[in-house]
Amino acid sequence: MKTMELRVTVNGQPRKWSIGPGDLLLDVLRREGFFGVKRGCEKGECGSCTVLVDGRAVNSCLMFAAKVQGCEVLTIEGLADGDRLDPIQGAFLDHGAAQCGFCTPGMILAAKWLLDKNPHPSEDEVREAMAGVLCRCTGYIKPVEAVLAAAKQPAKRATRKREPAGVAR
Amino acid sequence: MESFAYANPATVEEAVGQLAAQWGEADVLAGGTDLISLMKENLHAPRRVVNIKNIKALEGIRKTAAGLRIGALVTMDELAKSALVLAGYRALAEAAAGIPSPQIRHMGTVGGDLCQRPRCWYYRGGFGLLAMKDGKSLVPEGENKYHAIFGGGPAYFVSASSLGPALVALGAKVKLVSAKGAREVPVAQFFVTPKDGDTREIALRPDEILTEVVVPGAAVKSATYEVRQKTALDWPLATASVALEMNGTTVKSAKIVLGHVAPAPWDSPAAAHSLAGKQVTEATAEAAGKAAVADARPLSQNAYKVTLAKVAVKRALLNAVKG
Ligand code: FES
Ligand code: FES
Numbered sequence: 001m002k003t004m005e006l007r008v009t010v011n012g013q014p015r016k017w018s019i020g021p022g023d024l025l026l027d028v029l030r031r032e033g034f035f036g037v038k039r040g041c042e043k044g045e046c047g048s049c050t051v052l053v054d055g056r057a058v059n060s061c062l063m064f065a066a067k068v069q070g071c072e073v074l075t076i077e078g079l080a081d082g083d084r085l086d087p088i089q090g091a092f093l094d095h096g097a098a099q100c101g102f103c104t105p106g107m108i109l110a111a112k113w114l115l116d117k118n119p120h121p122s123e124d125e126v127r128e129a130m131a132g133v134l135c136r137c138t139g140y141i142k143p144v145e146a147v148l149a150a151a152k153q154p155a156k157r158a159t160r161k162r163e164p165a166g167v168a169r
Numbered sequence: 170m171e172s173f174a175y176a177n178p179a180t181v182e183e184a185v186g187q188l189a190a191q192w193g194e195a196d197v198l199a200g201g202t203d204l205i206s207l208m209k210e211n212l213h214a215p216r217r218v219v220n221i222k223n224i225k226a227l228e229g230i231r232k233t234a235a236g237l238r239i240g241a242l243v244t245m246d247e248l249a250k251s252a253l254v255l256a257g258y259r260a261l262a263e264a265a266a267g268i269p270s271p272q273i274r275h276m277g278t279v280g281g282d283l284c285q286r287p288r289c290w291y292y293r294g295g296f297g298l299l300a301m302k303d304g305k306s307l308v309p310e311g312e313n314k315y316h317a318i319f320g321g322g323p324a325y326f327v328s329a330s331s332l333g334p335a336l337v338a339l340g341a342k343v344k345l346v347s348a349k350g351a352r353e354v355p356v357a358q359f360f361v362t363p364k365d366g367d368t369r370e371i372a373l374r375p376d377e378i379l380t381e382v383v384v385p386g387a388a389v390k391s392a393t394y395e396v397r398q399k400t401a402l403d404w405p406l407a408t409a410s411v412a413l414e415m416n417g418t419t420v421k422s423a424k425i426v427l428g429h430v431a432p433a434p435w436d437s438p439a440a441a442h443s444l445a446g447k448q449v450t451e452a453t454a455e456a457a458g459k460a461a462v463a464d465a466r467p468l469s470q471n472a473y474k475v476t477l478a479k480v481a482v483k484r485a486l487l488n489a490v491k492g
Contacts, residue, residue, distance in 0.1 A: 004175065021175035021218065022208075042209070043209075044272070047270065057271050059202075059276065061205075062201055062202050063276065064198070064218075066177075067201065067222065113271065128269075128271070129271055131269045131400070131401040131402060132270030132271050134401070
């Protein structure tokens with residue numbers, strides 16, 4: 001297959017990857033080690049593969065990697081600042097909003113998209129923003145509470161430290 | 170997925186130069202939400218994919234003398250939130266907002282919504298657009314709970330377009346451009362009900378690109394009402410888009426178009442006629458709903474859609490005069 005060069009910024013770092021025209025963004029990101037981008041339905045129905053492209057939540061399973069030429073991509077790996085968790089991540093921990101965790105990267109990125117443009121959403125707005133991510137465990141109550149809490153207390157949550165690697169959750 | 174060449178034209182002229190005279194050679198890529206699904210299932214296996222996302226001329230929503238001009242690359246999210254659309258074309262904004270996942274709204278485009286292929290599970294499962302076997306459609310005696318209740322075959326799939334019914338109700342046109350020139354087609358004629366498996370469900374030709382939608386400027390009250398099984402990501406079971414030209418508090422003329430009940434948006438002149446000269450009340454809205462489904466011929470598993478369509482008409486009408 002003919003290859004092409006993809007220049008893209010992922011989590012703030014410029015990358016140069018060689019890709020095929022049919023490579024999906026989901027596959028390329030996972031191939032490059034971003035395993036927080038989850039492979040679920042691969043049909044645009046579950047939202048597990050959600051990433052932000054130029055700030056907007058998209059399904060990476062329905063996007064050719066070639067489409068993000070010159071764009072900024074944010075995956076869950078890019079959310080924490082060093083060992084400081086993003087307020088949304090902290091709130092998900094505090095509220096027990098992740099169970100198996102498979103949907104969690106997509107949930108958190110959908111929430112990040114929402115809070116970046118609307119820092120004080122109503123519960124309805126939170127539910128609408130998360131409607132593209134399916135969760136089979138939590139029943140959505142805890143994730144919605146977590147996002148609302150993150151919206152209320154950004155300053156406090158921003159100081160939360162990342163859990164040491166390997167801690168079972 | 171079969172391998173293909175990827176073209177990145179910067180202008181419409183370059184883009185149409187990459188298309189071919191027959192289907193199957195090249196496919197146009199905008200948001201990709203449908204094309205990539207089709208390619209994954211090998212339902213489309215183009216040799217060339219023409220990415221039109223870099224063509225600036227296809228972006229944006231503008232007010233012009235002819236009405237609202239909506240570029241083919243406008244996303245469903247932009248459409249749902251556009252102040253221009255919300256101000257005079259509520260049915261359209263509501264139709265776009267009805268797509269419940271922000272991810273899909275961010276990716277999906279106006280042109281893609283109109284050109285997407287049906288979601289019929291026979292088609293998606295590789296049985297062909299009309300699901301024919303031994304000269305007979307598999308649908309009437311098969312799994313047909315999401316299929317058409319109007320039209321009477323041989324096509325039983327339902328048009329997947331969210332915007333189609335609203336655009337038909339609002340009297341919109343699409344602009345189709347090929348290397349040979351441009352033509353404008355009313356959205357009502359853009360959707361076609363194929364009589365054989367080789368015809369597409371839209372009037373677009375393989376060498377054309379849908380570049381824009383033009384919605385005439387008229388003082389109408391409009392609304393779209395969708396019935397879905399889930400509030401999260403799901404396809405509608407039935408929708409109704411209505412546009413009302415008013416004379417004070419009474420309806421001067423109406424346009425009532427149902428969605429997801431036929432292979433194309435289903436215009437109901439009978440329902441529209443039932444409202445002429447009347448106020449929109451619970452009773453007249455209900456009567457219009459009844460008139461809209463009077464000719465419905467449901468299949469073995471989808472009689473429930475008749476009721477949903479009827480109620481969608483009633484609620485769309487009441488919403489249109491409320492706001
Ligand atoms: S894996 Fe992309 S939406 Fe399910
Ligand atoms: S936590 Fe398991 S799917 Fe959401």
